[in-house]
Amino acid sequence: MIIFFLFFIYLLFLLLNNFTDSKFKPSLPPGPTPLPYIGSVISMLQNKPTFRWIHGMMDQMNTKILCIRLGNVHVIAVSDPDIAVEFMKDKDGIFSSRPDTMSSYLASGGYLDTILAPMGDHWKKMRKMLSREILSMARHKWLLKKRTEEDENILRYINNQCNSNHGDTKKLMNVRILAQQYTTNIVRKLIFGSRYFGKGSQDGGPGEEEIEYADSLWTILVYIHAFCVTDYFPWLRWITDFDGHEKIMRNALFTARKYQDPLIDERIQQWKDGVRTEQDDLLDVLITLENTRLTADEIKAQILDLIIGGFDNVSNNIEWAMAEMINEPRIFDKAIRELDFVVGKDRWVQEFDIQNLNYIKSCAKEAFRLHPVAPFNPPHLTTADSTVAGYFIPKGSHVLVSRLGLGRNPDVWDDPLTFNPDRHMIGDKEVMLTDHNLHMFSFGTGRRGCPAVLLGSTMTTMLLARLIQGFTWELPLNESRDNLKENFHDFSKAKPLLALAKPRLANNLYPSS
Structure with missing residues (x-):
């Protein structure tokens, strides 16, 4: 009798608890009805690429915030700037952590x-170190000469290509390769003090080492935040490498590290042996930090x-x-008229010109x-139960802010699919590449906002300005002007x-070979 009574009280408690929860606790954001235990994993696997499935679901359900359960994890996708600000700024103390995934752990x-x-x-230690020692304004000025050398190098390379074209100064250039070459060269120069791992190619472009290295970086980027089944069912990793995801990631990381890690080990030893005594690049700075000592692995x-x-x-931009x-x-x-007015045609655009461009x-x-x-x-992890936009966001949720949804939001932007810089x-307000209101997503905001905004903005503006100032650009005769399609599996241009x-300034201005 007592057991029956206790069981009855227990059932009554469950019913009352469910009633009060449903009555007073906000509901989850809208989303597909999940299957028991596995959630929507089957639908995810049937609808690749996953990001297009998610965006399609948001359109289909007419919602700016979507909840998809994968295993026991709630994945929250957001395409509204006000909701995104609530996640990334107003309540970023709760939403600033990162989820534990196979790819991010390896990388x-x-x-x-x-x-x-x-x-x-x-x-906190690493973020503080980056802000004070690596990406500060003082460090940015210290590295100006190295950035300028790479600005000149890309001009030299394009001009040499044009002049080697058997009398015809027009040269067909792959702009994707140019942009990737510039960005990887400049980052290597700032970090390692050298443009190339090897000698480069005879025409001044990247060599086999740099091409293999860049390819590995792109692979890492593709897979580092990809939707991998074993991230939602970790026990599967002991059984199988689902989709070969882990093998691809490990191979790409092996390739990247086989070029950079020996340089780091060698430099650390040089400082220990007293062979190197003065800082010349960011690797030297990281090795010789006094207030924040870092291990070799860090x-x-x-x-x-x-x-x-x-x-x-x-480079994508x-x-x-x-x-x-x-x-x-x-x-x-x-754009040409602005450069001619601000800079003129008798000197190259410099970083001090950026504020006027x-x-x-x-x-x-x-x-x-x-x-x-x-x-x-990059996904944010919810560290406590919370409420955002009137919806319940459970602890452990993965929050994804849609760059696509923000930038092409018709509620924010007029004619959002049209390229219109005038908007x-x-x-007279100076244009900044950041947007802390998240009407678009360039460098993010909040605690997890990109700490390299200054460097990224400088590299972007300088490369674009010098390509436009230094050369005229036109499509080849067989190329259609409507060739602006993006890849289905990512957002890069479908074709490079x-x-x-063709050089547009006096020949003596171009850096010599």
Whole structure:
């Protein structure tokens, strides 16, 4: 009798608890009805690429915030700027950590970096170190000469290609390769003090080492935040490498580290032996930190962080900006007129000119808005139950802010699918490539905002400005002006931008061979 009574009280408690929960606790954001235990994993696997499935679901359900359960994890996707600000700024104390995934664990050497590390003492130490020692304004000025050398090198390379064209000064150039070459070269120069791992190619371009290295970085970027089944069912990793995801990631990391890690080990030993005594690049700075001593493994993880974060966003932006501008001569001509007015034709654009190049920056900003480098920002992890936009967000949720949804949001942008740099020109106000209101996503905001905003903005503006100032660009005769399609599996341009380049300034201004 007592047992029956206790059982009855227990059932009554469950019913009352469910009633009060449903009555007073906010509901989850809308989303597909999950299957028991596995959630929506089957649908995810049947609808690749996953990011297009998620965006399609948001359109189908007419919602700016979506909840998809994968295993026991709630994945929250957001495409509204006000909701995104609530996640990333207003309540970023709860939403600033990172989830534990196979790829991020491997790429960060066990979370020894900054970008992928969860919130905690290590992340605070690394973030503080980056802000004060690596990406500060003082350090930015210290590295000016190295950036300038790479600005000149890309001009030299293109001009040499044009002059080697048997009397015809027009040369068909692969703008994607140019942008990737510039960004990887400049990051290597800032970190290691050298443009190439090897000798480069005879024409001044990257060698086999740099090409293999860049390919490995792109692979890491593709897989580091991909939707992997074993991230939601970790026990599967002991049984199978689902989709070969882990093998691909390990191979790419092996390739990247076989070039950079020996250089780091050698440099550390040089400092220990007293062979090296003066700082010349960022690797020297990381090795000789006094207030924040780093282990060799922490330095290696942070170096990979800096390299990965330093080249993909910029190179993707430049290719798309150039493609859109060449496709619309009116926009290209306006950018040329600004450069001729601000800089002139008797000297090269310099970093001190950037503040006055509002239209050039508007073109870059518009490319960030319309053509993001990735569908989502790096995922945020919810560390406590919370309520956002009136919805319940459970602890342990993975929050994804849609770069695509923000930048192409018709509630924010007029004619959002049209490339229109003028939309960013507001009176005499200086154009900045960041947007802390998250009407678009370029460098993020909040605690997890990109700490390299200054460097990324400088690299983007300088490369775009020098390509436009130094050369005329036109599509080859067989190339259609509507060639602005993006890849289905990512947001890169479906075909690399091939354009005819021709020097437009006096020959004596170009850096010599």
